[in-house]
Amino acid sequence: MPPISRFDVPTLDELPDDIRARMQHVQEKSGFIPNIFLVLARRPDEFRAFFAYHDALMGERGGLSKAEREMIVVATSAANQCQYCVVAHGAILRIRAKDPLVADQVAVNYRKADITPRQKAMLDFAMKVAFEAHAVDEPDIERLKPHGFDEEDAWDIAAIAAFFGMSNRIANVTNTRPNDEFYTMGR
Amino acid sequence: MPPISRFDVPTLDELPDDIRARMQHVQEKSGFIPNIFLVLARRPDEFRAFFAYHDALMGERGGLSKAEREMIVVATSAANQCQYCVVAHGAILRIRAKDPLVADQVAVNYRKADITPRQKAMLDFAMKVAFEAHAVDEPDIERLKPHGFDEEDAWDIAAIAAFFGMSNRIANVTNTRPNDEFYTMGR
Amino acid sequence: MPPISRFDVPTLDELPDDIRARMQHVQEKSGFIPNIFLVLARRPDEFRAFFAYHDALMGERGGLSKAEREMIVVATSAANQCQYCVVAHGAILRIRAKDPLVADQVAVNYRKADITPRQKAMLDFAMKVAFEAHAVDEPDIERLKPHGFDEEDAWDIAAIAAFFGMSNRIANVTNTRPNDEFYTMGR
Amino acid sequence: MPPISRFDVPTLDELPDDIRARMQHVQEKSGFIPNIFLVLARRPDEFRAFFAYHDALMGERGGLSKAEREMIVVATSAANQCQYCVVAHGAILRIRAKDPLVADQVAVNYRKADITPRQKAMLDFAMKVAFEAHAVDEPDIERLKPHGFDEEDAWDIAAIAAFFGMSNRIANVTNTRPNDEFYTMGR
Amino acid sequence: MPPISRFDVPTLDELPDDIRARMQHVQEKSGFIPNIFLVLARRPDEFRAFFAYHDALMGERGGLSKAEREMIVVATSAANQCQYCVVAHGAILRIRAKDPLVADQVAVNYRKADITPRQKAMLDFAMKVAFEAHAVDEPDIERLKPHGFDEEDAWDIAAIAAFFGMSNRIANVTNTRPNDEFYTMGR
């Protein structure tokens, strides 16, 4: 089995209590600890900030469903060629959307995926944030509104694309390996 | 169920005998007719030429295994954002390589996939053919040789990348939908 | 004289009869054997599939004239920096269009060429197929229709751009040299 | 005076105590509240996570000086065309580096800036993380080591480039205006 | 102090009289000789042609103010990553526009700068000339006219973007260092 990351990862008993607790919680729920938890745990303060940010963005709140949030992650992570994020969040997307096909479709070419026009508009915006944020302007945000997205939703889409843009870069540089379990979850 | 393609596709009984026979053959072997067969069959001469070319390139012969040939298809098709080819040939790659993970890995970022250095060199060359063929030069071919690829193998890699570059463009323009069966084959 | 290709090419008497016959036919008509015939003939099955595909796409049929088909070849091959295809099909375009200037114009910048708005729309679509097929969508095809192109013509334009995209990559990797005769034909 | 952001920003007394306290602290130190604080404060949880992450990455620790950390921010933010980050962190870089010219130089073209070969290697790596993280590999990290960077420093450089890549996207989408004070600080 | 350029520069007394006179004139007016004068003076004929062209384009005449002309220089030079031109013309822009902030704003992202819609349209056109002149067409020029630009102004904008595109390349290859004085002028 190839290593979890090009960086050494700590063992559970080396970790601060709060971080070990979070890992044990996810392990109980999913049956395994996602490798990115172990990689980020080398730096406890970064681990805590990363997951605090993650939780602030990815929960149910406002206009975006949890499945839509994962859709943004999968589309932008695929464009950033981040293996960990596409495989792990692809699994979560399949589960949240209760759809075994959507994650692979969105990863390869979201324009051809079985998604709604609303979701396509959401991903068009997310991709512009991911690759041309310097050119995002009012018309981009206005284009979201006929689809039922408000200003807060625009912020959410942008922030998720931006946060996972960070995450994609970290996972790529650390060469974090997706857990084998993710590949078949929700299929 | 969304349609197979943005173009109408013929029914089996509208088809010339040789084309219907090929479809029935694949249906017996796999249990279904891959949608690209139906889409290309609108143009029988193009269908015949396409599959003649396909068969000339994708069989076992010379230095590349069948799995390696499919790996080239998956890596270049993902970079070309071709949903049909990534999903369908991803399935074939899993089966040929007897590896349930490799197709998703190669599709997202072949540089991080569980493949051999030989296969990585093969994909580096295939990607250069797919995106910068105008700059391919002798050193690119020389870099293949320490990995056991000879001149004929270089031709094969290039021709597969080029042929599926055509295929990717046709599948994207015709908006050909991958059969649902492909998503889970070989996992 | 530099070699015809970086790969060795067969002599006429080494070739299967059908391939030699096709070469002799073109030699009688044009006075010489285009080098790409000799290069592809190293692989008889690929030769046959290539020319079967070529013939299925490039004849007079449906809405595109033969000159328009060659225009697509020249514009996309120039963008792919394929010397063989630009020089050889530039010659054919000059002859088919009975216009000594159009090939050079289309090769350098088709937007500034002496072509009709219909032909410009055709080339806009062909270039999108060649470089962004993943983003081709219904509006792209709708934009063709006011110019008299129907659905079959859209398929033709896309298929020609896709097929010569393959051809450009093969000619570039094999470093196939255009015959000197092409440079002055039709001027 | 144009608004601070395209999003409304809260007033100080609307804010949770911990966030207001952090703002008052920076105001006492610098004489003004950087606009990004006010913009992010619309979302208290995101504010807290953002600054927790920021503080984890930007302090003195390990091999990178504070000036070097700011150099990474300025170079990558300029490439991402983020006005807020270039102007604000350009000011901080001038102060940390005690050099009135370096920020403008690094922003326009770090390859021509008055920086050390070590710093140029650091910025080469940071730019690769910012724009091609999918292709970062062992040789990229090895190239840092002759300049005195160790594995932890590589993580730091990558994480700073990644974190500010997120920050650049958020500042661009929110259209956050740099405070006028930043333009002349440290000149 | 790093050298003025990677090429040796002549001393004042080695120069032809007309060139030395121009330098002394600018020195009297500004207090220093801009380094690009010294670098170009290695080639007296090129120096003369360069400044004749510069003077033909940058004076007050027609619809563009001197500040607007400098704005074009700063925006396109920043996109071309030319340190000399951004720093030197940034200073001139601050002075011509009597605005200490505008140059840094335009250099990082002119879409977010405190400029008028007219100036934004001007810079959109200038950037298209700088990066996609092959695709400039009538609609690009028509888009300028509601902002009060006529055909001659379109020529001016294009010619300034083109001329400084040349200048940016020369300054980058010669590695011409901006004089320290420019950094603080007009702030």
Added chain:
Amino acid sequence: MPPISRFDVPTLDELPDDIRARMQHVQEKSGFIPNIFLVLARRPDEFRAFFAYHDALMGERGGLSKAEREMIVVATSAANQCQYCVVAHGAILRIRAKDPLVADQVAVNYRKADITPRQKAMLDFAMKVAFEAHAVDEPDIERLKPHGFDEEDAWDIAAIAAFFGMSNRIANVTNTRPNDEFYTMGR
């Protein structure tokens, strides 16, 4: 016959004497007035500066032959998709190089042209100046030297690429049509 340019061009008798004289001189030598002369003559001062710069760069002097100078023009102008410059300077290159094929070869893909390794190194450098001048550094110039180019030749190559980069942009925006005579000169 389509117009010479999208801008009106002056008649010969409207022109200042020196400009008319230059045109008559070229007409006597070549049999026609190149259209770019007429287009630039709308702006006499720019005309004079343009040709003064042109003459300073394109004559025989130093290490580059006149044919090599034209080769730089053709390669970079083709990459900039400038129809006027490729057609006009393609003609001059055929004549200067006494080679009817080289211009078309260099225009489509100089890497595959019948040129010397020295000329290929020259064009590699010229293309880097044309498209990535911000990244040109000492190793680029050192790579020229084993081919017999000295520092002055490096300046010449860079300046020619930069000057015609300007010229390409002006010809594209003015939509200057190459004279029909150029297409067949030197074939």
